[in-house]
Amino acid sequence: MDTLEINWVELRERARQSATKSYAPYSRVTVGAAALTSHGTVVEGCNIENASYGLTLCAECSLLGDLARCGGGELVAVAVVAGDGAPLAPCGRCRQLLFEHGGAKLLIDSGEGAEPKRLDQLLPDAFGPDDLDTRSNA
Numbered sequence: 001m002d003t004l005e006i007n008w009v010e011l012r013e014r015a016r017q018s019a020t021k022s023y024a025p026y027s028r029v030t031v032g033a034a035a036l037t038s039h040g041t042v043v044e045g046c047n048i049e050n051a052s053y054g055l056t057l058c059a060e061c062s063l064l065g066d067l068a069r070c071g072g073g074e075l076v077a078v079a080v081v082a083g084d085g086a087p088l089a090p091c092g093r094c095r096q097l098l099f100e101h102g103g104a105k106l107l108i109d110s111g112e113g114a115e116p117k118r119l120d121q122l123l124p125d126a127f128g129p130d131d132l133d134t135r136s137n138a
């Protein structure tokens, strides 16, 4: 995993392109996400809103669908941008979703000229799959 080269410029551009596929008639905030996987592939997603609002899917949600569809693997680096290309931090729910598929070391883009953050900086002391193994009563 450490040998993979992360091309942040490409990830940001692919995220921006994915945002053009967004379904955001309510907020009009289009969002795209792109991630490098441990297999060296790039997966993408866009936000998909819903009239109920609460059922809206963030771009990271459809990115994880793309990860499964493309054969899985672990996420290594993620870029999330608005339709104008400006970086966006994943919401709290998506930080948890990303943790499941990238772990504490997953790198989150902070935009051009800024150091990416590790997911454990954005979601410290995360609850994850290991907690289920160690805290199960059965």
Ligand SMILES: [Zn+2]
Binding pocket: 058, 059, 060, 090, 091, 092, 093, 094, 095
């Ligand atoms: Zn989210």
